[in-house]
Structures are given as structure tokens and as C-alpha cells.
Amino acid sequence: MLIGQNLVPDASFEDYNRLPCSVNEFLIQDLLRSWLQPIPATTDYWNSLSDPDCFLNPMQTTVSPRTGNGMIGLITAVVQDGAKIQYKEYVEAKLTSKLKQGTLYYAEFYAHNRVKSIVQSDILAANNIGAAFTDSLILHPVNRNAPDHILLKAAIKENEPIGMAWQKVHGCFLATSASQYVLIGNFNSIDSTKLVRITNGLDDAAAYYFIDDVLVEELPYDVSALATTATLCAGEDFVQLNAFVEGASNYQWDGGAQGPTINAITKEDTNYSVEISFAECQYKHTFQVSYVPDIELGADTTLCTGEELRLTPTHPVNEFLWSDGSSDETKIISIPGTYAVSIPSEHCSIQDSIEVSFIDCPGYVPNIITPNNDQYNEYFVFENIENRSWSLNVINKWGEQVYFSDHYKNQWNGNELPDGIYYYVLSSTELNKTIKGWINLVH
Numbered sequence: 001m002l003i004g005q006n007l008v009p010d011a012s013f014e015d016y017n018r019l020p021c022s023v024n025e026f027l028i029q030d031l032l033r034s035w036l037q038p039i040p041a042t043t044d045y046w047n048s049l050s051d052p053d054c055f056l057n058p059m060q061t062t063v064s065p066r067t068g069n070g071m072i073g074l075i076t077a078v079v080q081d082g083a084k085i086q087y088k089e090y091v092e093a094k095l096t097s098k099l100k101q102g103t104l105y106y107a108e109f110y111a112h113n114r115v116k117s118i119v120q121s122d123i124l125a126a127n128n129i130g131a132a133f134t135d136s137l138i139l140h141p142v143n144r145n146a147p148d149h150i151l152l153k154a155a156i157k158e159n160e161p162i163g164m165a166w167q168k169v170h171g172c173f174l175a176t177s178a179s180q181y182v183l184i185g186n187f188n189s190i191d192s193t194k195l196v197r198i199t200n201g202l203d204d205a206a207a208y209y210f211i212d213d214v215l216v217e218e219l220p221y222d223v224s225a226l227a228t229t230a231t232l233c234a235g236e237d238f239v240q241l242n243a244f245v246e247g248a249s250n251y252q253w254d255g256g257a258q259g260p261t262i263n264a265i266t267k268e269d270t271n272y273s274v275e276i277s278f279a280e281c282q283y284k285h286t287f288q289v290s291y292v293p294d295i296e297l298g299a300d301t302t303l304c305t306g307e308e309l310r311l312t313p314t315h316p317v318n319e320f321l322w323s324d325g326s327s328d329e330t331k332i333i334s335i336p337g338t339y340a341v342s343i344p345s346e347h348c349s350i351q352d353s354i355e356v357s358f359i360d361c362p363g364y365v366p367n368i369i370t371p372n373n374d375q376y377n378e379y380f381v382f383e384n385i386e387n388r389s390w391s392l393n394v395i396n397k398w399g400e401q402v403y404f405s406d407h408y409k410n411q412w413n414g415n416e417l418p419d420g421i422y423y424y425v426l427s428s429t430e431l432n433k434t435i436k437g438w439i440n441l442v443h
Contacts, residue, residue, distance in 0.1 A: 005096070005217070006215050006216065006217055007095040007096050007097060007099075007182075007216040007217065007218075008093060008095065008096075008182060008214045008215060008216050009034040009093055009094070009095075009096055010032065010033065010034040010035065010093070011213060011214045011215060012065070012066075012067050012068045012070060012071075012212055012213050012214075013032060013035065013045065013047075013065075013068070013070035013071055013072055013211075013212065014068045014069060014070050015032065015033045015034060016031055016032050016033065016045070016047065016070065017030065017031055017032065017033055018030070018031055019031070019047050019049055019050040019051075019054075020044070020045050020046065020047055020050045020054055020055075020056035020057070021050055021051055021054035021055060021056060021057075027040070027142075028043050028045055028072070028091060031045045032045060032070075034093050034094070035072070035091050035092065035093050036091070036092055036093075036139065037089070037090060037091055037092065038090050038091075038092045038137075038138040038139055038140065038150065038183060039089075039090065039138075039140050039146050039147055039148065039149075039150065040140065040142040040146050041074075041075070041087070041088070041089040041090070041148070042075075042089065043072065043073070043074045043089040043090065043091055044056055044072065044073035044074070045070065045072060045073075046058050046065070046070065046071050046072070046073055046210065047069050047070045047071075048064065048065060048069045048070075049069050056073075058071070061114065061115065062115050063112050063114065063115060063210055065210075065212055066110050066112070066166050066212040066213055067212060067213055068212075070212075071210045071211060071212040072091050072184075072210065072211040072212070073114070073208060073209070073210050073211070074088075074089035074090065074091065074184075074185060074208070074209060074211065075087065075088060075089045075206050075207065075208050075209075076088055076089070076126050076128070076129050076185060076186035076193070076207045076208075076209055077124055077126040077186060077190060077193050077195055077206065077207040078190075078205070078206050078207075079124065079195070079203070079204065079205045079206070080203070080204055081203050081204065082203040084190045084191065084193075084195075085190065086148055086149045086189070086190050087148045087149065088148070088149040088150070088185055088186050088190075089185060090150055090183050090184060090185035091183070091184050091185070091211065092137070092138060092139075092181055092182070092183045092184075093181070093182055093214075094137070094180055094181055095179075095180050095181065095182055095216065097180075098178040098179065098180045099133060099175035099177070099178060099179045099180070100175055100178070100218070101175050101176065101177055101178055102174065102175065102224040103174070103175050103218060103219075103224065104172055104173070104174055104175075104218075104219045104221050104222075104223050104283060105155075105172065105173055105174075105175060105216060105217065105218055105219060106170070106171075106172055106215070106216070106217050106218075106219050106280050106281055107131050107155060107156050107170065107171065107173060107182075107215065107216045108156075108168055108169065108170035108171075108213075108214075108215045109131060109168075109169055109170075109184060109211055109212070109213060109214040109215065110166045110167065110168055110169070110211070110212050110213050111129055111158070111162050111166070111167055111169055111209045111210065111211055112162075112164070112165060112166045112167070112209065112210045112212075113125055113162060113163055113164045113198065113207070113208070113209060113210075114208040114209065114210065115164045115198075123197075123198040123199045123205065123206070123207075123208070124195050124196065124197055124198065124205045124206060124207040125161035125162060125163050125195070125196040125197075125198055125207060126161050126162070126186065126193055126194065126195050126196075126207035127157075127158055127159055127160050127161045127162070127193060127194045128154075128157055128158070128159075128186045128187070128188040128192070128193045128194070129157060129158055129162065129169060129184070129185065129186050129209060130154030130155070130156050130157025130158065130169060130184070130185075130186070130187060131154060131155055131156050131157075131169075131182055131183065131184050131214075131216075132150075132152040132153065132154045132155060132182070132183045132187050133155055133175070133179035133181065133182055133183075134152065134179055134180075134181045134183065135177055135178060135179050135180065135181075136180075136181070137181055138150065138181070138183065149186075149189075149190075150183065150185065150187060151187060151188075151189065152183070152187040153187070154187045154188075155171070155173035156169060156170060156171035156173060157169065157171075157187075157188075160194070161194055161195070161196045161207075162209065163198075164198070166212070170280075170281060171281050171282070172219065172278065172280070172281040172282065172283040173283075174223060174283070182214070182216060184211055184214065195207065219278065219280065220247065221245050221246065221247045221248065221278055221283075222245065222246065223245055223276075223283060223285065226242075226243060226245070226285055227241075227242070227287065228285075228286070228287065228288060229287070229288045229289075229290065230264065230287055230288075230289045230290070231289070231290050231291075231292055231346075231347040231348065232264055232265075232266075232267065232289055232290070232291045232292070233292050233345075233347060233348035233349070233350075234267070234291075234292060234293050234294040234348070234350075235294070235348075235349070237265065238263035238264060238265045239263070239264050239289065240261055240262070240263055240264075241261060241262050241263075241264055241272055241274075241287045241289070242260060242261050243260050243261070243262075243274045243276060243285055243287075244260035244261070245260075245276055247278060247279075248260070248276045248277060248278055249277050249278065249279065250276075250277040251274055251275070251276055251277070252274065252275045252277070253272065253273070253274045253275075254272065254273045254274070255272075262274070264287070264289045266289070266291070267291050267293075268291050269288075269289065269290050269291055270289050270291070271286055271287065271288055271289070272286070272287045272289060273285065273286045273287075274286075274287075292316075292317075292345060292347065292348045292350065293315065293316070294350060294352065295313050295314075295315045295341060295342075295343055295350050295351065295352050296313070296352055297311055297313060297339070297341060297352045297353065297354040298311075298354060299354070300354055300355040300356070300357075301354065301355075301356050301357075302356075302357045302358070302359060302388070302430060302431055303356065303357070303358050303359075303431070304358065304359065304360070304361035304431060304433065305358045305359065305360050305361065307358070308332055308333060308334045309332075309333040309334075309356055310330060310331075310332055310333075311330065311331040311332075311333060311339065311341075311354070312329065312330045312331075313341055313352075315343050315350070317343050317344070317345070317350075319343060319344055320341050320342075320343065321341065321342050321343070321344065322339065322340070322341050323338070323339060323340040323341070323353075333356050335358075336356055336357045336358050337355075337356060338353055338354070338355050338356075339353060339354050339356060340352070340353035340354075341353075359384070359387045359388065359431075360383075360384040360387060361384055361387070361388075361431065361433065362382040362383055362384055362385055362390070362426065362435060363383045363384060364383055365382060365435065365437055366380070366381065366439070367437070367438065367439060367440060368439065368440040368441075368442060369413060369414060369439060369440075369441055369442075370442050370443070371413040371414060371415040371441075371443060372443055378413055379410055379411060379412065379413045380392075380410065380412045380413065380414070380424075380439060381410045382408075382410060382426060385408065385409070385410060386409070388428050388430055388431060389406075389407050389428065389430065390407070390408050390426055390427065390428050391404070391405060391406045391407070391408060391426070391427050391428075392404065392405050392408035392412065392424060392425070392426050393424065393425045393427075394412070394414075394422050394423070394424045394439075395422065395423050395424075396417075396420070396422055396423075397420065397421060397422075397423075402414075402417055402422065408426070414439075414441045415443070417441060418441075419441055419442050419443055420440075420441055421438055421439070421440055421441075422438065422439050422440075422441055423436075423437070423438050423439075424436070424437060424438070424439060
């Protein structure tokens with residue numbers, strides 16, 4: 001299903017200016033017309049048409065070019081004196097046309113381990129060899145400050161060490177910019193590169209690979225319409241993610257589900273990834289699902305007159321719009337009314353309200369009662385107790401309960417108790433308020 005032509009010029013390294021082992025050769029761009037080496041390393045050009053005695057004639061190895069007469073040789077990992085070092089080698093070419101941002105492409109090339117050591121060092125197999133794309137040319141002059149490796153994000157790469165046979169490195173990738181240059185090599189750090197020794201015995205070793213037949217072509221599958229973000233609101237059970245692409249043959253989600261759609265139900269920020277299979281390759285697409293929680297002001301509240309309620313809502317967005325038009329992070333409530341707050345959101349309705357009322361609560365509390373029928377201080381009386389349900393608990397000095405009412409109505413006089421000091425707790429669960437004190441009982 002590939003469409004269009006191969007965007008890589010001289011894909012099999014046949015179009016040369018001169019053959020290897022010519023006089024004054026040094027850089028790949030001295031030998032090939034369309035390829036160059038971006039840093040001054042010793043990337044090699046091999047060609048079977050060169051002099052049979054040439055050091056870079058494939059006859060000197062057991063590996064022949066996969067197609068044609070030419071191939072590239074480069075180092076992707078090095079161990080020196082028993083330690084890994086960053087030195088690597090690359091090749092680079094200008095594509096015949098720029099990549100189209102948001103378009104899906106297929107890329108491939110073939111790699112083959114050197115197998116037969118033609119220098120005095122052991123041989124390694126390594127992973128991470130791949131292809132990367134850039135908008136501008138990477139070309140460092142030959143000087144002491146030139147880098148010895150290039151760190152880029154590879155569009156395709158091989159995750160396992162490549163051994164002693166031509167192996168295809170391939171995959172789909174989404175063009176993130178209008179790149180016009182392709183590079184081949186190991187773009188990972190040496191510490192994240194997996195190495196396997198093929199031969200042993202020396203402290204110095206290298207992973208050396210032949211490269212041939214590079215391909216970059218546009219695919220006909222339109223993945224540009226796939227969403228990359230989604231929002232799950234607090235009031236929703238799920239948000240559906242749709243990965244359908246015309247021409248895809250299979251969908252495999254990270255959690256094991258199959259099919260083009262899945263319901264995201266996790267109520268926290270979560271990434272969902274799906275591998276979409278096409279005839280040529282697989283493309284991994286990720287949805288970033290943002291969870292938007294509700295905002296809560298709490299239950300409707302009744303306060304005592306003179307008290308204040310402090311409303312301090314919290315929300316990740318941290319942008320508040322109150323019903324009075326203010327944007328305060330904290331609202332102090334001292335008068336009755338309905339107070340509402342909302343959060344700006346493109347996808348969700350985030351709001352809450354609270355009804356706040358005030359009542360007169362018990363104020364003056366006497367400190368003596370005299371149940372002697374003189375009509376003064378006969379009962380233990382609290383002001384404004386009739387406004388809400390209050391409970392009264394009375395205990396003596398030994399901590400023994402001597403009276404309790406879950407809905408006190410100023411009816412206790414203590415006439416059944418001896419004179420003395422008693423302690424009380426008057427409380428309202430509705431108002432979340434407690435009044436404590438003592439009362440002197442005198443007959």
C-alpha cells in the first residue's frame with residue numbers, strides 16, 4: 001500500500017564520485033554524491049567494484065552488499081579498555097522532498113553485523129540502530145570541537161542486537177515536522193545500548209554494521225484526524241477513545257483490549273496507547289486523557305448569628321468565578337444567601353453552590369438555679385434554644401451523668417439533686433456547636 005516514490009536518493013549507495021581506496025579520500029561526501037557523514041568520524045564506503053586489494057572491498061569480509069555493489073559501514077557502539085565510550089558513526093542524506101507534518105511514513109533499511117574482524121578488536125552486536133529525521137542539515141567541520149555522537153529521537157530503530165545476517169530495520173512513524181534529512185546510526189546513549197560480545201579476548205571491541213537499501217515512503221493511511229487528547233469529566237462514567245483508521249487491520253490496546261474504540265474510565269490523568277496494524281507495519285498512537293474533578297463547597301450550612309463561614313474551594317484549574325462576579329480563592333460568608341462558584345472548562349460543567357443561613361443561638365447562660373418555687377431562677381434556661389434541636393448533658397463533680405435530654409426545652413430544674421456545682425454540655429449536631437460550663441444548684 002505504499003504510495004509515491006522512495007524519498008531517499010541513491011538508496012543502495014551506488015552513485016559514487018570515486019571508489020574506496022582512491023587517493024585523498026576521507027569523508028563519505030568525497031566518495032558518494034548523495035550521502036555524507038554528519039560528524040568527522042570514520043564512516044566507511046564499501047564497493048565491490050573497487051580494487052580487490054582495497055581494504056574496503058567486500059571481498060575482504062564475508063559480507064556482500066545486499067543489492068548492487070555498494071554499502072556503508074559504521075560503528076554503533078564501542079568498548080575501549082573495558083569501558084563503554086560514546087563514539088559512534090553515522091550517514092546522512094537529503095530527501096528528495098520534505099516530509100509532510102502529520103503524515104504517516106514507512107521507513108526501512110537493512111543492517112548486517114561485520115562478522116569477520118578485519119581490525120585487531122573483538123566484535124559486538126548492539127541494538128538501537130535506527131533512522132532519525134531532521135529539518136536542517138547536521139554537518140560539523142573537522143575540528144577538535146566536533147561531537148563524537150548524535151543524540152536524536154529515532155523514528156524507527158531496532159530494540160534487540162542485530163546479528164550476522166542482513167536484517168530489516170523498519171517501522172511506521174508520524175512526521176512531526178517538515179524534515180528533509182535522514183540519518184542512520186545509533187542515536188541513544190551508550191549506557192542505554194544493549195551489547196552482546198560475538199568474539200571475546202580483548203578489552204577493545206566495536207559494534208560495526210553494514211547498511212544497505214534505505215527506503216522512506218509515504219503511506220496512504222490518514223492518521224492526522226486521530227485525537228491525541230480527551231477529557232473525562234467528574235460526572236461522566238467514561239469517555240470513548242476512537243482509533244479507527246481506514247485501512248488498518250488490527251488494534252491492540254496496552255491493557256489488552258482489541259478493536260478501534262475503548263472506554264477510558266480511570267478518574268485521573270492517564271495515557272492510553274494503541275498499536276494500529278497496517279499491511280506494512282504498526283503505528284503506536286497515544287491518547288492523553290485528562291480527568292477534570294468536581295468542585296465542592298460542602299453541604300448547606302446554618303450558622304449562629306455573628307459567626308463567619310470561610311469557603312476555600314480547591315481545584316487543579318485554580319480559577320474561580322463566584323456568583324457575585326469575584327474571583328477570590330477564599331470567600332468569607334457573614335450574611336445569609338446562596339453562594340455559587342464555577343470553574344472555566346472547555347469540556348466540563350464544573351460548579352457547586354451552598355445555602356448559608358444564620359440563626360440566633362444561645363447567648364446568656366445563668367450560673368445558678370434555685371428550684372424553691374419563688375418564680376426566680378426556677379429552671380436552667382438558655383436563650384434562643386427553640387431555634388434548633390439542642391441536647392443537654394449534666395454531670396456531677398464525680399463525672400456521673402445526672403441529667404440528659406436529646407431535645408432540651410429549658411425544662412430541667414435539678415430539684416431531685418442535692419445542692420452543689422454541676423457541669424453541663426449543650427450541643428447541636430446541626431450547627432456543629434458545643435457550649436460547656438457549670439451551674440450552681442441551690443434549693
